[in-house]
Amino acid sequence: MRNTYPKHEKLKSKTTIDLLFSEGKSVSKYPLRLVFVPTTLENEERLKMGVSVSKKYFKKAVDRNYFKRVLRETYRLNKSLLLDNMQEPYAFMFFYQSKERLSYQEINKKTIQLFEKFIEATNSDSK
Numbered sequence: 001m002r003n004t005y006p007k008h009e010k011l012k013s014k015t016t017i018d019l020l021f022s023e024g025k026s027v028s029k030y031p032l033r034l035v036f037v038p039t040t041l042e043n044e045e046r047l048k049m050g051v052s053v054s055k056k057y058f059k060k061a062v063d064r065n066y067f068k069r070v071l072r073e074t075y076r077l078n079k080s081l082l083l084d085n086m087q088e089p090y091a092f093m094f095f096y097q098s099k100e101r102l103s104y105q106e107i108n109k110k111t112i113q114l115f116e117k118f119i120e121a122t123n124s125d126s127k
Contacts, residue, residue, distance in 0.1 A: 005076040008043070011050030016091045024093070027121050029114040031098030032071075032107070036118065041089045047082060048091045049075055057099045067096045070104055074111040081115040086122070 011017065016039060024037040041048060051071040053064040071094050082090075102110070 003076050003079070005049075005072055005079075008045060009047060009049055011048040011091055011093065013048075016048065017050065017093070020091055020093050024091075025121070027114060027117045028097075029110050029117060031096060031100055031102065032110050032114050033095040033097055034114050034118055035093045035095070036090050036122075038088050039091045041091075046086060046089050047079075049079075049094060050092070051075070051094045051096075053096045057097070070107055071096055071111075073104075074108045077108070078111055078115055081112065082118070085119045 016037075019039070020035050020037050024035040026033055026035045028034075039048070051068045053067040053071070055064065058064045058067065075094060096107075
């Protein structure tokens with residue numbers, strides 16, 4: 001499987017984003033948080049992913065953009081964990097929620113733990 005983050009996987013729909021915040025469930029692995037909601041996607045897509053870094057923690061856009069880039073990259077490299085364990089399509093929002101500046105390696109490790117936590121949460125819901 002190719003590790004890509006193509007345009008059709010990017011979460012852009014305002015209605016889907018509103019649905020995420022109103023009805024979405026969430027799993028956390030400090031300082032990351034993943035909000036998710038089962039959804040219907042066109043063209044047999046299996047997931048949509050958005051990333052966000054709060055202005056509250058990083059005032060400068062340069063810093064926010066750096067962490068968004070890191071989040072997108074860790075998602076891209078580890079999305080096979082999600083795809084191999086999902087029974088239905090999901091929309092995700094991926095947050096970095098801390099003033100702490102973790103290294104790429106630490107964020108990558110936390111991302112893997114977060115995705116495993118998501119898999120456990122969805123498997124326990126479906127039982």
